[in-house]
Amino acid sequence: MNRRPVFLITVLCFGFAFFYIPILSMIVYSFNASRLATVWGGFSTKWYVSLMSNRQVIEALMLSLKIALVSATIATILGTMTGITLARFGKFRGRMLFTGLVTAPLIMPEVITGISSLIFFILMADWIGWPGSRGFTTITLAHITFSMVFVSTIVQARMLQADRAIEEAAMDLGSRPWQVLFDVTLPVISPAILSGWLLAFTISLDDVVITSFTTGPGATTLPLLIWSKVKLGVTPDINALATLMVLTVGMGVVVAGIVMNRAEARRRADERMAYRSND
Amino acid sequence: MLARLSRWFDRRGWADILIGAPYLWLLIFFLLPFLIVAAMSLGTKTPTAPPISFGGEYPLLNWDSYARVLGDGLYLRAFLTSLANAGLAMVLCLLIGYPMALGLCRVSNGWRNILLMLVILPFWTSFLLRVYAWMGLMGRNSWFNRLLTDSWNLLVPVDWAVKSVPMMNTNFAVVLVMVYTYLPFMILPLYASLERLDPTLDEAAMDLGSRPFQVFRDVTLPQSVPGIVAGGMLVFIPAAGELVIPTLVGDASSPMIGRLISDEFSAARNWPMASAVAVVLLLIMVVPTMIYSHYQAKAEGSK
Numbered sequence: 001m002n003r004r005p006v007f008l009i010t011v012l013c014f015g016f017a018f019f020y021i022p023i024l025s026m027i028v029y030s031f032n033a034s035r036l037a038t039v040w041g042g043f044s045t046k047w048y049v050s051l052m053s054n055r056q057v058i059e060a061l062m063l064s065l066k067i068a069l070v071s072a073t074i075a076t077i078l079g080t081m082t083g084i085t086l087a088r089f090g091k092f093r094g095r096m097l098f099t100g101l102v103t104a105p106l107i108m109p110e111v112i113t114g115i116s117s118l119i120f121f122i123l124m125a126d127w128i129g130w131p132g133s134r135g136f137t138t139i140t141l142a143h144i145t146f147s148m149v150f151v152s153t154i155v156q157a158r159m160l161q162a163d164r165a166i167e168e169a170a171m172d173l174g175s176r177p178w179q180v181l182f183d184v185t186l187p188v189i190s191p192a193i194l195s196g197w198l199l200a201f202t203i204s205l206d207d208v209v210i211t212s213f214t215t216g217p218g219a220t221t222l223p224l225l226i227w228s229k230v231k232l233g234v235t236p237d238i239n240a241l242a243t244l245m246v247l248t249v250g251m252g253v254v255v256a257g258i259v260m261n262r263a264e265a266r267r268r269a270d271e272r273m274a275y276r277s278n279d
Numbered sequence: 280m281l282a283r284l285s286r287w288f289d290r291r292g293w294a295d296i297l298i299g300a301p302y303l304w305l306l307i308f309f310l311l312p313f314l315i316v317a318a319m320s321l322g323t324k325t326p327t328a329p330p331i332s333f334g335g336e337y338p339l340l341n342w343d344s345y346a347r348v349l350g351d352g353l354y355l356r357a358f359l360t361s362l363a364n365a366g367l368a369m370v371l372c373l374l375i376g377y378p379m380a381l382g383l384c385r386v387s388n389g390w391r392n393i394l395l396m397l398v399i400l401p402f403w404t405s406f407l408l409r410v411y412a413w414m415g416l417m418g419r420n421s422w423f424n425r426l427l428t429d430s431w432n433l434l435v436p437v438d439w440a441v442k443s444v445p446m447m448n449t450n451f452a453v454v455l456v457m458v459y460t461y462l463p464f465m466i467l468p469l470y471a472s473l474e475r476l477d478p479t480l481d482e483a484a485m486d487l488g489s490r491p492f493q494v495f496r497d498v499t500l501p502q503s504v505p506g507i508v509a510g511g512m513l514v515f516i517p518a519a520g521e522l523v524i525p526t527l528v529g530d531a532s533s534p535m536i537g538r539l540i541s542d543e544f545s546a547a548r549n550w551p552m553a554s555a556v557a558v559v560l561l562l563i564m565v566v567p568t569m570i571y572s573h574y575q576a577k578a579e580g581s582k
Contacts, residue, residue, distance in 0.1 A: 008382035012378075022412035023412050038415060040422075092298065098298075104309065105309060109560060109561075120311065123315060178288070178293040208523055223407055234415045253396075
């Protein structure tokens with residue numbers, strides 16, 4: 001096709017304008033001097049200054065990071081186990097149910113997951129006295145449950161692409177099954193595990209609905225803090241907070257993308273070298 | 280003893296642990312809570328804590344809540360609103376996302392990587408903040424609303440002039456923000472299925488005398504059906520149960536089902552009702568999920 005696809009390029013331009021104009025507008029208005037969030041009243045950085053001294057925001061951020069770190073790590077361990085199981089173990093008793101359990105959280109509306117977790121925690125506290133109060137622990141448990149299936153999807157996809165011959169070779173050379181797992185399988189799928197962890201981390205950091213149901217008195221994560229303020233309308237300090245969050249995550253993703261691209265290119269170059277030296 | 284344990288671990292214990300740990304986790308923290316919800320939907324609301332009881336002659340055969348879901352217009356309207364909003368968002372995402380995905384296949388390699396990153400980037404940034412960004416644009420005094428108002432007033436007769444365009448707290452706002460937040464879910468599977476297509480097929484069709492639109496209709500479109508279905512379901516399923524968007528920008532007088540469940544549960548403290556609505560919503564969701572997994576299985580089979 002030698003005709004330039006003018007129509008498609010135009011749609012792309014409009015599409016990306018649609019994606020980014022709201023975010024850019026939010027960033028611009030975070031420097032608004034006026035207290036009225038949508039009327040321009042001159043340039044100012046005062047909302048950022050007041051944000052820096054806002055203890056509530058900093059505490060909420062810390063709690064969110066703590067929950068995201070713990071839940072992403074446990075979710076990655078459980079999700080990796082799930083992905084390996086589904087990709088390698090073929091048929092085992094209860095596989096049907098297991099596959100269902102791994103798929104269901106992906107399509108379950110968040111509000112239902114949230115309510116069922118809350119009812120579960122309330123009844124458990126009633127029956128066996130645990131959990132004593134809702135907060136960090138209950139939020140983290142709920143986050144692990146719905147983010148582990150995302151990790152599992154990524155790991156399973158990577159496992160299905162991976163070359164089984166290497167694992168079989170290790171077995172033939174006398175490795176025990178769990179040694180194969182730790183020495184061969186896990187290193188091979190480590191990029192997938194890392195992206196799984198990153199995904200679980202961002203899912204946890206971003207979640208509002210399930211957190212709002214599983215939280216208790218005193219445990220306010222950053223999204224919950226924003227949620228409670230945003231329900232009342234648009235304010236300039238939320239604009240500033242949003243700008244900081246969007247820029248941090250944006251830069252993180254761009255840097256991670258560049259690093260991953262480079263690592264991938266280096267790996268390909270190494271593979272080529274290895275094949276060439278075999279000839 | 281230790282030797283036997285070690286032998287068990289080598290032979291099958293490691294595999295049992297690998298399967299068992301996540302299995303047990305999902306049984307306890309996912310299946311069990313959901314079964315409890317399903318049981319709750321057959322209970323009766325009481326002013327105790329927890330606010331539910333199972334009474335009567337047949338405690339687990341109390342279908343009152345389900346009768347209300349089907350009989351009370353409020354719930355039916357909420358279901359219809361949800362399905363209509365999610366369906367509309369899905370169609371709009373397809374209409375915008377398809378040409379964008381096709382465009383991504385046609386730009387040079389360097390541009391493509393940058394643009395793909397730009398599609399994925401919003402997905403990593405906070406969902407809540409993306410909804411919030413639109414609240415800033417849609418409000419009465421925002422530059423965007425004034426821009427729309429001024430262009431409207433310029434185009435229509437004086438009698439139809441408006442002070443501002445009513446956008447916030449309407450179903451229109453809900454659909455718009457849904458399209459905005461879920462568009463990447465449509466573009467990425469579409470791009471994945473379009474990228475695999477063989478460009479020589481297009482050329483063959485051109486050589487045989489097809490015009491560009493015919494090539495698109497007869498060659499490109501039929502081959503991208505799995506991508507369309509995958510993208511469509513990835514938009515429709517979360518959109519139908521959405522809670523954040525309708526709460527922030529939606530019309531409170533015609534709530535979507537997600538908001539209704541949350542209100543029944545938290546504000547009305549009516550656990551049986553919230554549970555029954557949730558179960559019905561899930562039953563409805565089974566249909567698009569089946570369609571999705573059917574096409575996924577087909578796509579995997581053809582690889």
